[in-house]
Amino acid sequence: MKRRIFLLLTLALLASFVLAACGGAAEPTAAPAAAPAAEEPTMAAEEPTMAAEEPTMAAEEPTEEAMAEEPMEDHGDMTSVGASAEGAASVGLTCLADAYNGQMQGTVVSMNGPFTDEDQVKFESSVKAFEDATGIDIQYEGSKEFEASIGVRFEAGDAPDIVDFPQPGLMATFARQGKIVPATDLVPDSWLSQNYLQSWRDMGTVDGTEYGLWQRFNAKSLVWYPKKAFEAAGYEVPTTWEELQTLQDQIVSDGDTPWCVGIESGAATGWPATDWTEEFMLRTTSLDNYDAWVAGELPFSSPEVKNAIETFANIWNDDAMVYGGTPAIVTTFFGDSPTPMFEDPPGCWLHKQGNFITSFFPEGSTYGEDYGVFYLPGVDPEYGSPFLVAGDVMAATEDRPEVCAVMQYFSTGEGIRGWLAAGGALGMQKDVQLDWYGSQLEADIAALVADATSVRFDGSDLMPGAVGSGSFWKGMTDYFSGAADLDTVLAEIDASWPQQ
Amino acid sequence: MTAQTATKKKRRISWGAIFVNVVLVLVVLAWSIPTFGLLVSSFRSRFDIQTSGWWTIFPHQEWVTVAEFTPGEEVDRDGVMTFEGVSGTFEELRAGIKDGSTQVIWIGNKRIGKVVVQQKEWTAGNHDFTLENYQTVLGGKTFQIQQPDGSTLTVQGDNFVNAFLNSLIVSIPATVIPILIAAFAAYGFAWMRFPGRKVLFIIVVALLVVPLQIALVPILKLYVGLDLNGTFLGIWLAHTGFGLPLATYLLFNYISTLPREILESAFIDGASHFTIFMRLVLPLSVPALASFAIFQFLWVWNDYLIALIFIGSKPDVQVLTQRIAEMVGSRGNDWQVLTAGAFISMLVPLIVFFSLQRFFVRGLMAGSVKG
Numbered sequence: 001m002k003r004r005i006f007l008l009l010t011l012a013l014l015a016s017f018v019l020a021a022c023g024g025a026a027e028p029t030a031a032p033a034a035a036p037a038a039e040e041p042t043m044a045a046e047e048p049t050m051a052a053e054e055p056t057m058a059a060e061e062p063t064e065e066a067m068a069e070e071p072m073e074d075h076g077d078m079t080s081v082g083a084s085a086e087g088a089a090s091v092g093l094t095c096l097a098d099a100y101n102g103q104m105q106g107t108v109v110s111m112n113g114p115f116t117d118e119d120q121v122k123f124e125s126s127v128k129a130f131e132d133a134t135g136i137d138i139q140y141e142g143s144k145e146f147e148a149s150i151g152v153r154f155e156a157g158d159a160p161d162i163v164d165f166p167q168p169g170l171m172a173t174f175a176r177q178g179k180i181v182p183a184t185d186l187v188p189d190s191w192l193s194q195n196y197l198q199s200w201r202d203m204g205t206v207d208g209t210e211y212g213l214w215q216r217f218n219a220k221s222l223v224w225y226p227k228k229a230f231e232a233a234g235y236e237v238p239t240t241w242e243e244l245q246t247l248q249d250q251i252v253s254d255g256d257t258p259w260c261v262g263i264e265s266g267a268a269t270g271w272p273a274t275d276w277t278e279e280f281m282l283r284t285t286s287l288d289n290y291d292a293w294v295a296g297e298l299p300f301s302s303p304e305v306k307n308a309i310e311t312f313a314n315i316w317n318d319d320a321m322v323y324g325g326t327p328a329i330v331t332t333f334f335g336d337s338p339t340p341m342f343e344d345p346p347g348c349w350l351h352k353q354g355n356f357i358t359s360f361f362p363e364g365s366t367y368g369e370d371y372g373v374f375y376l377p378g379v380d381p382e383y384g385s386p387f388l389v390a391g392d393v394m395a396a397t398e399d400r401p402e403v404c405a406v407m408q409y410f411s412t413g414e415g416i417r418g419w420l421a422a423g424g425a426l427g428m429q430k431d432v433q434l435d436w437y438g439s440q441l442e443a444d445i446a447a448l449v450a451d452a453t454s455v456r457f458d459g460s461d462l463m464p465g466a467v468g469s470g471s472f473w474k475g476m477t478d479y480f481s482g483a484a485d486l487d488t489v490l491a492e493i494d495a496s497w498p499q500q
Numbered sequence: 501m502t503a504q505t506a507t508k509k510k511r512r513i514s515w516g517a518i519f520v521n522v523v524l525v526l527v528v529l530a531w532s533i534p535t536f537g538l539l540v541s542s543f544r545s546r547f548d549i550q551t552s553g554w555w556t557i558f559p560h561q562e563w564v565t566v567a568e569f570t571p572g573e574e575v576d577r578d579g580v581m582t583f584e585g586v587s588g589t590f591e592e593l594r595a596g597i598k599d600g601s602t603q604v605i606w607i608g609n610k611r612i613g614k615v616v617v618q619q620k621e622w623t624a625g626n627h628d629f630t631l632e633n634y635q636t637v638l639g640g641k642t643f644q645i646q647q648p649d650g651s652t653l654t655v656q657g658d659n660f661v662n663a664f665l666n667s668l669i670v671s672i673p674a675t676v677i678p679i680l681i682a683a684f685a686a687y688g689f690a691w692m693r694f695p696g697r698k699v700l701f702i703i704v705v706a707l708l709v710v711p712l713q714i715a716l717v718p719i720l721k722l723y724v725g726l727d728l729n730g731t732f733l734g735i736w737l738a739h740t741g742f743g744l745p746l747a748t749y750l751l752f753n754y755i756s757t758l759p760r761e762i763l764e765s766a767f768i769d770g771a772s773h774f775t776i777f778m779r780l781v782l783p784l785s786v787p788a789l790a791s792f793a794i795f796q797f798l799w800v801w802n803d804y805l806i807a808l809i810f811i812g813s814k815p816d817v818q819v820l821t822q823r824i825a826e827m828v829g830s831r832g833n834d835w836q837v838l839t840a841g842a843f844i845s846m847l848v849p850l851i852v853f854f855s856l857q858r859f860f861v862r863g864l865m866a867g868s869v870k871g
Contacts, residue, residue: 116813116826117834121643121655143813144825145804152809156720158729233611254609255594265832335833339550345608359833362547421648438646 081431082412092188093412095404105135107402112153113164113392114146118359119424126418130409136402147469154179159397162406167461168203168212169468171395175206181396183213186404187411195411195430203457204393215410216425217391219445220275220354220458224338226346227372235349237372241283241379248321251349257323259315260348262337263330263477270473272334273480274460275388276352277472280308282386282456283379294459296467296497300475300490309479309486311379316480323348330481335360342370352376354390355445356424367441375448384453390461391428464498471496542839543629549836556626563603563618570614577610584617633840637827641834658815660844663823667801668848669732670811670819674739674800675793681740682747683755683789687777689748690756691763701752707745715742716809723810730817735810742806743796754788755781790859797852801845820845 081087085100098104115123120142127138141160143149147170153159154174165171174180183204184192192201196214204212225237233254238244251258263272281290285304292298293305319325323340324332335357340347342362351357358367365371378385394410396403409415413432419425421438426446437443449455460468475489484492540554571581580587586597586604593615596605601620606613640659646652688694689701719738720729728734758781766776782789804821813822824841828834 115830117657117829118641118643119830121657122645125645125647125653125655139814141812141814142826142830143808144822144828145808149808152716152720155717156724158720158724229612233609251609254611255590255613256609335831335835336550343551345612356831359829359831417648422645436648 080414082409082414088408091191091194093191093408095401096408098401099134099136099405102135104402104405108137108139109162109402109406110160111138111140111162111164112146112150112160113140113142114166116142116144122419122422122424126422129418134405136405138406161396161398161403163395163397165212165393165395168393168457169462169464171212171393172206175211179397180211181399182209182211183407184210185399186396186407187213191411196428199455200428212393212395213407213411214428215392215394216416216419217389217428218354218356218426219449220388220390221279221376222353222355222373222445223376224341224351224353224357224371224373225349226341226370228369229346230349230372237374238377240377244377252320257321257348258350259321260323260337260340260351261316261329262332262334263480264333268469268473269330270477271460272353273476274472275458276312277309277476278388278459279376280311280379281305281459282388283383284308284311286383287454287456290456290459294462296463300493301487306486306490326480330477355442358441367439373441373445385451386454386456387449387452388458389449389455390458466496466498467493538839538842542633542843543631545628545630545632546836548626548628552626558625559622560625561620562623564621565616566619567617568614583615633837636837637840637844658823660823662816663818663820666817667820670735670807671797671800673736675797677736678740678743678747678796679789679793682744682751683782683785684777685748686751686755687781689752692773704745704748708749712742720809730811732811735807738806738810739800747792747796750792751785751788754785758784787859790856794853794856798849801849
């Protein structure tokens, strides 16, 4: 009997060795460093076919053709420079032009980022055309624990060629360690200033060097409402802060709760409250003060920050204003919090969250029917209508030609076009056309952003990690759960700011 | 007299037994009820999970609507209103005015509300079960991706099968290798005399308290240099290294308690250390080996961090824990698949546990009392 156990163990061990061997051989990605060498022979063997194909490619110019089809339906081709060698060359994107001319066939660019599952599929399908046209293989690896693992990978010298940072603050850490190739070394400065607003470029700049290249963003200053019921009740979309307050009071006197708020998010509990703080910082004080606050020059305990928090805390701390009352705020999962809005009759009427929240809405609910969206109005007309955004910045760790080509590709609207069509992302590149958006919702949001008088990035993502994804989250949670008063919380956040 | 003491004694024993049993039952309930709830939830749709508890599958009393009407414009919503012979203000009606097993309740707000008459009735429970979660987990999700040219591309997401195999590929060698090495080491420490034996053993025991997190960066550096990064061999070695101190210590405690006479008589008969190890020590320490195998297998199977660092999360090499975490989506929007995913990933550890459990209890005590 004992012998049988040993036999079984040995068999299982052998089986897994065999499986591993098969798996390893079938998947060159299993060993990033070792694979290219092992692959070389096959590459060489394939070369003739590729070379044979090349003439046809040059003759037919499939990329040109693909492009030529579309503009006929909508607009001139001038805008999409990222889709062809000629277009790329015309604005000085030489790496990209070389790639389209087939000079980088068979090269591999590794990428690492935080988006997984559906977003990963959208990304991969959106770069498919580029991969087919250039022969560059973009190997994206998504990780749920990106923020934790990327640090270890940088430390160990195992960083991917391009990193997709959802937080520029995190990128700055590695940029200061000299581990990131400045974006301006890869993409010509003239093209960057032509295709990006200066404020985006500033947000990718660390200590005077522009490291990051912005690829996509999501909009935060949005309020969602149950459109059908909203119209049936005769409510109107508010365009000013006064109108919003009148609407809130109206809803309360009609016997309902206006807002659905939830800030629970596991280890990240509290982040929606930091978004609200940023929204009201932008709406109750100047942009200079906002920037100073994000940079750590204006302390949390200053009257400006306190006033911003109190402006929305007046809503949050009023049991009649929030679905489930104030205590429910910290215990409701942010993704579940808008659900009561879709009940019949609606449990709440307003929900402020970024555009990604639609993926949490009940299946089958449609924009324009079941829900609508409006811009969270400015509080003080003096500060205009600011827009809060967050987004993903690309940073390269290598300057190989194919990495350069991919970075240049991402700097064009074409680099995000497939994702825009698939939905779930917004592009900030100037050559992005509104009709590229696959859904009316995102086109509408892009239009709202375009109407804004100023755009600012999510402050907590720019602050040092100890604050932006630490004490700020925790402090807001403590305050709204009633564990501490506002002054104590703000003093604690100030104390946690890393000393230089 | 003697009979009295006997009953007294008996009673005392039975009180103790009752106490123990009650505690055990409570512990079992505390562990199994949430697991049962998870099992029920894994068969329910996301909206059901969100809007009603899993216990609503049991028969229970519920308010059932028997009549419903919309109050007209003429009703003064701010004053006292009368419906179906029941009158009250808006606030009172909103909360529901109860009369025995009937209640009149206002649903919705003053503008678009309706008045509903409800009766409390027994319902069989909510039995809207679905296999959707399991289908998603086992078959992979289907994504409809709209493309720039207006066409829709259907992409089949990764399924569990590959990740399941990867987990087996990682777990089995990462369990067997450390046990083999540790058994050799334990025998050496227990029965061979060589200089520095005590010092070496203390070092091994001291390694027990070193947290593996501090070793991640140096080992990854080493692996990058040796091209071991992202390979299964790399993660086998990593798990072996992290598992060895405990394995050696545990097996040493067991092997050193084997009767000296058996080993000595084998020596006298001319057996070498290797023969003794293979013929005597290994078969005799099966309980300890099996119990450690369970520990190590569960640890490796459930591991997320080491796999994330050393083999990464590419679809072709990622293990089950990573696959499950990824299925939830970038922002955790598909959390309902966790329920089914958890049960599927539980299967293998359960099989391992039950097939080795008869060694387990014996093995737990193995080495706990050193002879």
